[in-house]
Structures are given as structure tokens and as C-alpha cells.
Amino acid sequence: MTADSTALFLTSDDVADLATPADYVDAVREGYRERGDGAPAEPRTTLFNEDPGGMLTGYLAILPETGAMGGYTYAAGFGARDAHFALPIFDPESGRPLALIDGASMNPFKTGAAGAVGIDALARADATDLAVIGSGAQARGQVKAAVTVRDFDRVEVYSPTADHRQTFAAELNEQLDPTVAAVASSAAAVEGADVVITATDASEPVFDGTTLEDGAHITAMGQYHPQKRELDAETIVRATYVPDLRDRVMQDAGSFIQAVAAGDVDEDHVHAELGEVVAGHATGRESRDDVTVFDSGGTAIETVAAGKLLYDRAVEAGLGEEIEFAPASDALTGR
Structure with a gap:
């Protein structure tokens, strides 16, 4: 096999320990x-799909300077x-495949x-109090990355199941510098918070926007469907609203879509x-x-950037298995 055909x-195990949260943040x-x-x-x-119920999702990005597309x-x-998650990475110069990554x-x-x-782009530089609503794997990932860009003193976590939020707090207290505490309500978490992260699959708002402190920043990452709604209209109206991609806002940014439908804002409320x-x-x-919102519904921008980081690290470490991809010039023979 030639280099061009492999x-x-x-x-997932190959890439699990190749990068720190800070490494991911820099790449993304x-x-x-x-x-x-x-x-x-x-x-x-x-x-x-209705029977059996499920969904198949995909998205794309080309990052020429990173040296990857996929x-x-x-x-x-x-x-x-x-x-199950699959991430193909291609070279944006030649178009040849570089990697196929199990993205779990x-x-x-x-x-x-x-x-x-x-x-980092939107929160106050002196933010010290972080609230997180949600206690699953995505909430953990958000907090571990967030503490690399701000010097938080305290993290307060709320999720409806007491055992889940208490376990989350105990585990992250051992891993992070800030004090991590479980609280009994979303209101208690949001009160006094400089930054609020929502990492849920909620279909109704998870906190009251009137309780947000002036100057708070919110990162909402669980509202990637028109019927998902982590943020209420009050939060959307108050905020400088920044999505990951403008074109996805009226497609699947549930909180914004529902605020538009209610007449609370219009599409021009998207700041950038x-x-x-x-x-x-x-x-x-x-x-x-200013109150700011980053609506993070998920894109291939962060995925391709992170995938290229992991590919480069894997090559350096000699990890992975070479697999063959036949170029169309060879495979499209018509036989």
C-alpha cells in the first residue's frame, strides 16, 4: 500500500489520553x-427513524490552516x-484520507x-463563580475545559437527582482546583454565578432568566433540537446572543426558535x-x-479541529492501525 492509499x-482507547482539556481548547x-x-x-x-426510534446525524467543516477537513x-x-460516533479526517490539500477515528x-x-x-470569548475576565446544570459526561467535559480559561474559585452543580450531583461534585473536587459543591436547586446554582453552563436534554427552561446576575455569561450546549429549550425567553432577550453557526439557529436552536415564535425576539437578535x-x-x-449567551449546538468545527490534534498526536506516538482506502481513479473501473 502507498501512503496515498492508506x-x-x-x-476510542487509542485517542483517550492523547490530549488534555487545555490542548483541546487551544485546537478548537x-x-x-x-x-x-x-x-x-x-x-x-x-x-x-420511528421504528426502532433513533437518529442519524452528520455535519461538515473544512479547516485549511489546521490541515484537516471532515x-x-x-x-x-x-x-x-x-x-456510535465516526470521524473521518481528510487532507484539505490533496483530498486524501488521513484518519478514521472512533469519536466516542x-x-x-x-x-x-x-x-x-x-x-473565553464572552465571559468577564475576572469570573470566579461557575454554575453547571447537569451532571453527565457532557457536564464534566464542560467544567474540565472551563477551568482552563478562567480562574474559578467555586463550581456549583445542580441536577434533579441528588446522588448524581453529589457524585459529580465529589469526583471533580478531587480533580480540579476550585471547590466543587452540589446544590439543591438550579436557582441556588445560578445565584451569584459569573458563568452558567447548561448541559442537559431539557425541553423546558432549567433556570429563571430574571435571576441572572448582570454581567453573567451562559454557555448552553443541550438545545440542538427545536423542542429542546434550556433557556427561557428572558435569558434570550437579555443576552448578546452568539451561536456556533448562524445557519443552525432557526434550524435547531430550540430556545431561540421558541423565543422568536413567541414574538420576544426576531432573527436579527443573533449578534454574531x-x-x-x-x-x-x-x-x-x-x-x-452585559449578559452573554453562547449557544453551542455542536458543529464539525470543534470536531475536525480536535480530530486533527488527536491524529497528529497518534502519529507521533505510533498508535493506530493503517487501513486501505482505494482512490476512485483505481476503484471506479466499471467492472
């Missing part, structure tokens, strides 16, 4: 900077009631990195894409009292 297959920040300078990216396409595809639900273990880290880039802020082409926070 790619590297990387298992660069990906969004490229997007702000015009790199192509498209929002998710999701196909739903798409993230995953199947969730169906008969096994589980999820990287998922909370690349998504958390996107949230942290949003915090995150990449435009990161690249310096749009302002983010303009005053200490």
Missing part, C-alpha cells in the same frame, strides 16, 4: 478563528439504545472545548457567530454588565 484507524479555538476568517462549515443534518457522523438510539471518548472533551472557547468574535471581526462583551 489512512490511520484510531480506536483555532478552528473557530479559521471559521471566523471564512472557513466553510455546515450545521448538522439529522434524519429521524465530518462527524453518529447514530443514536435504534434497537441498541446506544450511540473525545466527544465530551471537544464539546467542552467549544464551550470553553465561548467562555463565535468564530467572528474569536477572529476579531465582531465584538463580544462590550461592558461588565
Whole structure:
């Protein structure tokens, strides 16, 4: 096999320990900077299946300066009631495949990195109090990334199940510098918070927007369906609203869609894409009292950026298995 006909297959275990949360944040920040300078990216396409219930989702991005392009595809639900993630990475110069990555273990880290880039671009520089609503793998990924971009003193976590939030707090207290505490309500978490992260699958708002402190930043990462709604209209109205991709807002940003439907805002309320802020082409926070929202529904920007980071690290470490991809010039023989 020639170099042009092979790619590297990387298992979830291969890539699990190749990068720290801070490494992911640096790679993803660069990906969004490229997007702000015009790199192509498209929002998710999701196909739903009724019987068995499930969804097939994919999205795409080209990051020329990172040296990667690709798409993230995953199947969730169906008969096994589980999820599987596949990430192909291609060279944007030659078009040849570089890697096929099992994207399961990287998922909370690349998504958390996107949230942290949003915090870094939009939250106050002196933010010290972090609230997180949700206690699953995605919430963990968000918090581990967030503490790399701000010097938080305290993290307060709420989820409806007491055991889950207490376990979350106990585990992260051992791993992170800030004090991590479980609280009994979302209101208690949000009170006094400089940054609020929502990492849920909620269909109704998870906190009251009137209780947000002036100057608070919110990263919402669980509202990637028109019927999902982590944020109420009050929060959307108050906020400088920044999504990951403008084109996905009226497609699947549930809180914004429902605020538009109620007449509380219109589509012009979208301030800028995150990449435009990161690249310096749009302002983010303009005053200490601004409330800001980063709506992180998920894109291939963070996925491709993170995937290229892992591919490069795997090559250096000699990890993975070479697999053959036949170029069309050889395979499309018509026989």
C-alpha cells in the first residue's frame, strides 16, 4: 500500500489520553478563528427513524490552516439504545484520507472545548463563580475545559437527582482546583454565578432568566433540537446572543426558535457567530454588565479541529492501525 492509499484507524482507547482539556481548547479555538476568517462549515443534518426510534446525524467543516477537513457522523438510539460516533479526517490539500477515528471518548472533551472557547470569548475576565446544570459526561467535559480559561474559585452543580450531583461534585473536587459543591436547586446554582453552563436534554427552561446576575455569561450546549429549550425567553432577550453557526439557529436552536415564535425576539437578535468574535471581526462583551449567551449546538468545527490534534498526536506516538482506502481513479473501473 502507498501512503496515498492508506489512512490511520484510531480506536476510542487509542485517542483517550492523547490530549488534555487545555490542548483541546487551544485546537478548537483555532478552528473557530479559521471559521471566523471564512472557513466553510455546515450545521448538522439529522434524519429521524420511528421504528426502532433513533437518529442519524452528520455535519461538515473544512479547516485549511489546521490541515484537516471532515465530518462527524453518529447514530443514536435504534434497537441498541446506544450511540456510535465516526470521524473521518481528510487532507484539505490533496483530498486524501488521513484518519478514521472512533469519536466516542473525545466527544465530551471537544464539546467542552467549544464551550470553553465561548467562555473565553464572552465571559468577564475576572469570573470566579461557575454554575453547571447537569451532571453527565457532557457536564464534566464542560467544567474540565472551563477551568482552563478562567480562574474559578467555586463550581456549583445542580441536577434533579441528588446522588448524581453529589457524585459529580465529589469526583471533580478531587480533580480540579476550585471547590466543587452540589446544590439543591438550579436557582441556588445560578445565584451569584459569573458563568452558567447548561448541559442537559431539557425541553423546558432549567433556570429563571430574571435571576441572572448582570454581567453573567451562559454557555448552553443541550438545545440542538427545536423542542429542546434550556433557556427561557428572558435569558434570550437579555443576552448578546452568539451561536456556533448562524445557519443552525432557526434550524435547531430550540430556545431561540421558541423565543422568536413567541414574538420576544426576531432573527436579527443573533449578534454574531463565535468564530467572528474569536477572529476579531465582531465584538463580544462590550461592558461588565452585559449578559452573554453562547449557544453551542455542536458543529464539525470543534470536531475536525480536535480530530486533527488527536491524529497528529497518534502519529507521533505510533498508535493506530493503517487501513486501505482505494482512490476512485483505481476503484471506479466499471467492472
